[in-house]
Amino acid sequence: MHPAAPFSQTILTGDRPTGPLHLGHYAGSLQNRVRLQDTHTQYILLADTQALTDNAHDPGKIRKNVLEVALDYLAAGIDPDRSTICVQSGLPALAELTLLYMNFVTVARLERNPTIKDEIRARGFGRDIPAGFLCYPVAQAADITGFGATLVPVGEDQLPLIEQTNEIVRRLNHQIGKPVLLEAEALVSKTGRLPGTDGKTKMSKSQGNAIPLSSSPEMLRQFVRQMYTDPNHIHVSDPGQVEGNVVFTYLDAFDPDAQAVADLKAHYRRGGLGDAVLKARLSGVLETLVGPIRERRMEISSRPGDVFDMLRDGTARARRLTQERMDVLAGALGLFRCA
The missing domain is CATH 3.40.50.620 (HUPs)
Known part of the structure; x- marks a missing residue:
């Protein structure tokens, strides 16, 4: 080579x-x-x-x-x-x-x-x-x-x-x-x-708040479920805060549809959008990104x-x-x- x-x-x-x-x-x-x-x-x-x-x-x-x-x-x-x-x-x-x-x-x-x-x-x-x-x-x-x-x-x-x-x-x-x-x-x-997924520190292996590129679909869902959002967004109808919300930070970084993310932010700010919906979208986005990497890694690791x-x-x-x-x-x- x-x-x-x-x-x-x-x-x-x-x-x-x-x-x-x-x-x-x-x-x-x-x-x-x-x-x-x-x-x-x-x-x-x-x-x-x-x-x-x-x-x-x-x-x-x-x-x-x-x-x-x-x-x-x-x-x-x-x-x-x-x-x-x-x-x-x-x-x-x-x-x-x-x-x-x-x-x-x-x-x-x-x-x-x-x-x-x-x-x-x-x-x-x-x-x-x-x-x-x-x-x-x-x-x-x-x-x-x-x-x-x-x-x-x-x-x-x-x-x-x-x-x-x-x-x-x-x-x-x-x-x-x-x-x-x-x-x-x-x-x-x-x-x-x-x-990190906890929203408190940078993503770090030693802190246990980092999502490995080799994560399985279930691991990805588990990491996303644990993500820090807005502690004051208790009910779906409550207006939520986007700034500091880790789910939105990750959507900004990895979701290819920027307009859809902007619409979700507006909806979240005015209320009526639950964290579960956001996390489900992020789980799908991350699996789309990580899935092919994980598959290639498994294939290469066999050699x-x-x-x-x-x-x-x-x-x-x-x-x-x-x-x-x-x-x-x-x-x-x-x-x-x-x-």
Whole structure:
């Protein structure tokens, strides 16, 4: 399998394989990756090494989910002939780049990164922060520059990571005296982050409020039945609130008939429309979306050897590319290379 000839811009994207992907991933990134693989050179990184920064106690979980996430990619429409899917731990040049870049950034700068500060607070690390976690922005800079990526799809909360990458790039280029490394541009998704089914937090596997892409029809109905709506909409005749109503948020994200959704919102606001009707519609919409993905996933999962072959092939291509870029940078810096 060989992706098509390179386009003018290169995208690097990916996921930490800590569990199967869910609808939040699909809305926020997967559907865009399927679209962008026709117009960009796209690398998709299964960031298993980075996942260990807060899962080092359970490496087996990470190894298992490399396959699970790869299955989700393929089932959602990622084509290994148009996108290179690769595994981070199989790319030693990225680790070498990370070590090199750590000499060009301070601990104080890492601690000031808003994204890292928020994640440290959310995980309750206090001062017991794994060094690998604190240095994640450096590792991400290595990933981005190792692939020569010029576009990196991110949410708005990750913009500080892209800025820190570009700071490292500018510092290295200044040290070398010429632009050996490329700066990257953030490609911010227009789709807002989906809330969890409970309406209280973002959709997250660890919170139990995420709908897996592999959900059965009954699982989908169960998730939708539990969705947060309007607590004051007690009777069907009561006017209801659309804002903050998770069912409407999901209809906005996935229902192809925007006019029908607008009509439902107007009806709900004036009263006379029950939550059960809304949830029945959403269940149908989600099954239409997830059903084909689930079927493709089941078919592909029956051939795990083919999936591992695809990962090996993609990782081998990525290994050659990232090593070439590491060698160019080492030469520009005047580092001694025995090979």
